Amino acid sequence: MLCRPLEIDEIHLLVRRFGxxxxxxxxxxxxxxxxxxxxxxxxxxxxxxxxxxxxDVYGGSVENRCRFATEIIAAVKANAPGLPVSFRLSVNHRFAGGRTTAEGQAIAVVLAVAGLDLIIADDGSYADDGSYETMDYVFPPYHLGDACRVPAARALKDVVSVPVMAVGNHTPENAEAALAAGDADFAGLGPELTEKSVRILTAHTVTSVDADGLTATGQDGAVHVIVSTVIAAFGVRPDTALTQRSKGATTCISSATACTRPRSARPSRRPS
Incomplete structure (x- = not known):
């Protein structure tokens, strides 16, 4: 079955559904x-x-091709006021004819102006040309090395003022190094915390990982919540690698110290 261009009304419907x-x-x-x-x-x-x-208005220039994305950003922010919104962007598709880093930077500028609170710098894509190697960057294996997507984050940091998160094969040590070098504002840890949770968390004074694989107990007796990528990235200072949940406050694991607030204190997010 061949693909067909979406009708304008269908695009508008999809944007509403995102909202x-x-x-x-x-x-x-x-x-x-x-x-x-x-x-x-x-x-x-x-x-x-x-x-x-x-x-039409959804094709051609970078701004037009980003229109679908920017309309989604606007719909999400309008329907969830007060909620930080991030966007995961493939900075470089890494296949012939796909997006280059320079084009990824141009897209990031358009997305940032649309009101994003964070851009997550990804790399690679599912390619149409059979180049399976590009998929390695979608799910980076260890042969690509530690912190293999930090250059993508650095490229975005050079052109946008909103925070940028680096992801992909991080350890606490190379995540902190990326932050210290100014290559990223945050470092996201996802599979690293599930596949190697005991080794990584031990480096941050966690004495045991609970059976559910989602929580761990630290030397101070506090319960730490293992989460991935974006949730930890808002309202935080990038200076330590582990935060905790206690007394109904919400925080998470990231290279960040969260500014916590009780769930009961949160404002309503649906527009009146």
Whole structure:
């Protein structure tokens, strides 16, 4: 079956659906919303000249190709007021004809102006040309080395003023190094905390990981919550690698110290 261009009304419907989903996330008590705009999925296809051959307001220039994404950002922020919004961007598709780093930087500028609170710097894509090697950057194996996507974060830091998160094969040590060098504002730890949780968390004075794999106990007796990527990235200072949940306050693990607040103190996020 061949693909076809979406009609304008269909695009507007999809944007509304993103907004409705954001409202549900806010009502459910989520701490932040991350827009999945990378690795060749629909939003990424709109932003990329490799896939987007439209000749209307959603195609052509970088600004037009980003229009679908920026309208989604606006819908999410309108329907979940007060919720920080991040966007995961493939800075370089790493296949012939795909996005270059320079184009990724141009896209990041447009997205930042749209009101994002954070950009997560990704790399690679599901390629159409059979180059499976590019998928390594979507799920980076260890042969790519530690902190293999830090150059992508650095490229975005050079052009945007909003915070940038580096992700991919981090250890606490190289995550802190990336922050100290100014290559990123945050370092996201996801699979690293599930696959190697005992080794990594031990480096941060955690004495045991609970059976559910989601919490750990520190030497101070506090319960630490293992979470991934974006939730820890808002309202924080990038100076330590572990935070904790206690007395109903919400914090999480990241290269950050969270500014916590009790859930009961949160304002309503659905617009009146």
């Amino acid at each position: 409705e989903a954001a409202a549900r996330a806010g009502d459910a008590g989520m701490d932040a919303i991350d827009i999945h705009g990378h690795t060749g999925y629909l939003i990424d296809q709109f932003m990329s000249a490799w896939w987007n051959r439209r000749t």
